[in-house]
Amino acid sequence: ERRFQPVTVNEPTIDDTVEVLQGIKKYYEDYHRVKISDYLLRMCAVLSERYINDRFLPDKAIDLLDESCACASIGSPELAEYDRLKKHLESLKENEKQMEDNEQPDFKALAELKANIIRVSGKLDEYEKLIENVCVREDDLAKVIELWTGIPASKVAESEFRKIANLETALKKRIIGQDEAVELVAKAIKRTRVQLSKRRRPASFIFVGPTGVGKTELVKVLSEEMFDGTDTLIRLDMTEFMEKHAVSRIIGSPPGYVGYDEAGQLTEKVRRKPYSVVLFDEIEKAHPDVMNILLQILDEGRVNDAQGRSISFENTIIAMTSNAGSSDKSNGVGFNKTEDEISKDKAIKGLREFLRPEFISRIDEIVVFKNLTKQDYGKIAALMLDEMKEPLSERNISLTYDQKALDAVAEKSYSKKFGARDIRRIIRSEIEDKIAEIIIDNSEKVVNNISVSADNNDITVKFSE
Known part of the structure; x- marks a missing residue:
C-alpha cells in the first residue's frame, strides 16, 4: 500500500447502470440488428438487480441486454427471411456471372435469371424496411432470466405494481378466515412500495x-405471490437466538473471533436475495441485543455486517410472529365486546409487555389473527384436497369430494387450542392412507376416479374403474 493508492470502486446504482447501457446501446443495435428503447434499458437494470443476485451491476445488466438482443434477433421471422433472401440473391448473382462468362451463354436462361434477380431484390428491399422495426421486448428479457434462474417468464414479465394490485385477491384465495388481516397486509405493502416518503x-x-x-401460512403465501417462490422466504426461529452471542449469527462474527470468515445467517441471505420475505418466528423469545439489530433494520432499512458491508433491506418484507396474549386466561374489560375484540386487546397488551415503545412505533401494522370457525376448517380442507388432485392426475386418476367429506374433516379436526394444524393430520390418516391402499391393492386394474364422502362423520373413500 506504500507504492499503490487503493481505489474503491463501488457497484453503480440502477440510474448509473442505465446511463452505461445508453452509452453502449448503439453497438448492440448494430450487431444484432434490433431496436432498443430507453424503457427496456431501465428494465434490464431493474430485472437484473432483482433476479440475478450473484453478480454485480452493470456487468449483469449488460449480459442480460446482450442475450435479450440475441433472443429478439433469432426469434424474428423478418430477420430470418431477410437473411435467406440475401443468401439466395448472392447465389443468383454468382450464377449470373458464371453464365455471362460462358463463351456460348443460354440467353433465354440468362434472361429468366436476371428477372429472378430483380424479383428477389425487390422482395429484399421490402424486408429491409421491415427489419428496421424489430425491437427487443420485455418478453425477451423475461425469457433470458428464466433461462438463467428458472423463474417462469410469466412471473418475471408481470410488473410489481400489477402484482400488488392483485395481491389482496390472491391472498384471500389461499388464506381462509382472515380477510381483515389480509387487507391490512395488502394496504401496508402498497403504501411502502409506492414510496411516498423519502x-x-x-x-x-x-x-x-x-x-x-394462519400466521406462518400467510408469510409463505406472501413470499410466493410477491417474490415468485418459497426460496425467497428467509425464516429465523427466535428460540435459537435467546443468548447474547446469537447476534453474531445474524450479522457475522467480529474480527478475531471464531467464525469471522463465515457470513451472518441473515445478512448473507438478504445480500444474495434482496427481494425476499424475512420471517422472525416467535419474536418474543429473542435476546434484547438481537432486537436492537432488528430495530436498526426497521428504522434505517439497512444494517452493516461484521465485514463492514452495508446490507440493504429496502426491498424485503419483514414479518414477525408472536403468541403474545394467547395464553392469557383473564377476561377482557369492557361491555359488549366480541371474543375477537377481547383476544385482540390481550394480544396488543401482551406485545407491550416485552417490546419497547420505539420498536412498536416502527412497525407498519400489528395484525391480529382471529380464531377460525368450523366453516373455515371446511374451506381449508378443500384447499388441501385440491392439492392432491395434481399428483393423482399424473396417474390419470381424478379426485372428487363432497360437502359431507369437508364437514367431517372439519368436525374431527376442530380445536381452538391447536387451531387448523390437525386438518393435515386428519386428511393424511383418514384420506391419504386409504387412497394409497386403493392404488397399491388395485395396481393391475385401471383406477379412473376416487371419490371422498362421509356418513355420520365417518369418512369413506371409494374408487371406480
Missing part, C-alpha cells in the same frame, strides 16, 4: 394470535 424502509408486520390460525 426514507426507504421495508414493510414490517407483527402477526399475533392463537396457534394454528
Whole structure:
C-alpha cells in the first residue's frame, strides 16, 4: 500500500447502470440488428438487480441486454427471411456471372435469371424496411432470466405494481378466515412500495394470535405471490437466538473471533436475495441485543455486517410472529365486546409487555389473527384436497369430494387450542392412507376416479374403474 493508492470502486446504482447501457446501446443495435428503447434499458437494470443476485451491476445488466438482443434477433421471422433472401440473391448473382462468362451463354436462361434477380431484390428491399422495426421486448428479457434462474417468464414479465394490485385477491384465495388481516397486509405493502416518503424502509408486520390460525401460512403465501417462490422466504426461529452471542449469527462474527470468515445467517441471505420475505418466528423469545439489530433494520432499512458491508433491506418484507396474549386466561374489560375484540386487546397488551415503545412505533401494522370457525376448517380442507388432485392426475386418476367429506374433516379436526394444524393430520390418516391402499391393492386394474364422502362423520373413500 506504500507504492499503490487503493481505489474503491463501488457497484453503480440502477440510474448509473442505465446511463452505461445508453452509452453502449448503439453497438448492440448494430450487431444484432434490433431496436432498443430507453424503457427496456431501465428494465434490464431493474430485472437484473432483482433476479440475478450473484453478480454485480452493470456487468449483469449488460449480459442480460446482450442475450435479450440475441433472443429478439433469432426469434424474428423478418430477420430470418431477410437473411435467406440475401443468401439466395448472392447465389443468383454468382450464377449470373458464371453464365455471362460462358463463351456460348443460354440467353433465354440468362434472361429468366436476371428477372429472378430483380424479383428477389425487390422482395429484399421490402424486408429491409421491415427489419428496421424489430425491437427487443420485455418478453425477451423475461425469457433470458428464466433461462438463467428458472423463474417462469410469466412471473418475471408481470410488473410489481400489477402484482400488488392483485395481491389482496390472491391472498384471500389461499388464506381462509382472515380477510381483515389480509387487507391490512395488502394496504401496508402498497403504501411502502409506492414510496411516498423519502426514507426507504421495508414493510414490517407483527402477526399475533392463537396457534394454528394462519400466521406462518400467510408469510409463505406472501413470499410466493410477491417474490415468485418459497426460496425467497428467509425464516429465523427466535428460540435459537435467546443468548447474547446469537447476534453474531445474524450479522457475522467480529474480527478475531471464531467464525469471522463465515457470513451472518441473515445478512448473507438478504445480500444474495434482496427481494425476499424475512420471517422472525416467535419474536418474543429473542435476546434484547438481537432486537436492537432488528430495530436498526426497521428504522434505517439497512444494517452493516461484521465485514463492514452495508446490507440493504429496502426491498424485503419483514414479518414477525408472536403468541403474545394467547395464553392469557383473564377476561377482557369492557361491555359488549366480541371474543375477537377481547383476544385482540390481550394480544396488543401482551406485545407491550416485552417490546419497547420505539420498536412498536416502527412497525407498519400489528395484525391480529382471529380464531377460525368450523366453516373455515371446511374451506381449508378443500384447499388441501385440491392439492392432491395434481399428483393423482399424473396417474390419470381424478379426485372428487363432497360437502359431507369437508364437514367431517372439519368436525374431527376442530380445536381452538391447536387451531387448523390437525386438518393435515386428519386428511393424511383418514384420506391419504386409504387412497394409497386403493392404488397399491388395485395396481393391475385401471383406477379412473376416487371419490371422498362421509356418513355420520365417518369418512369413506371409494374408487371406480
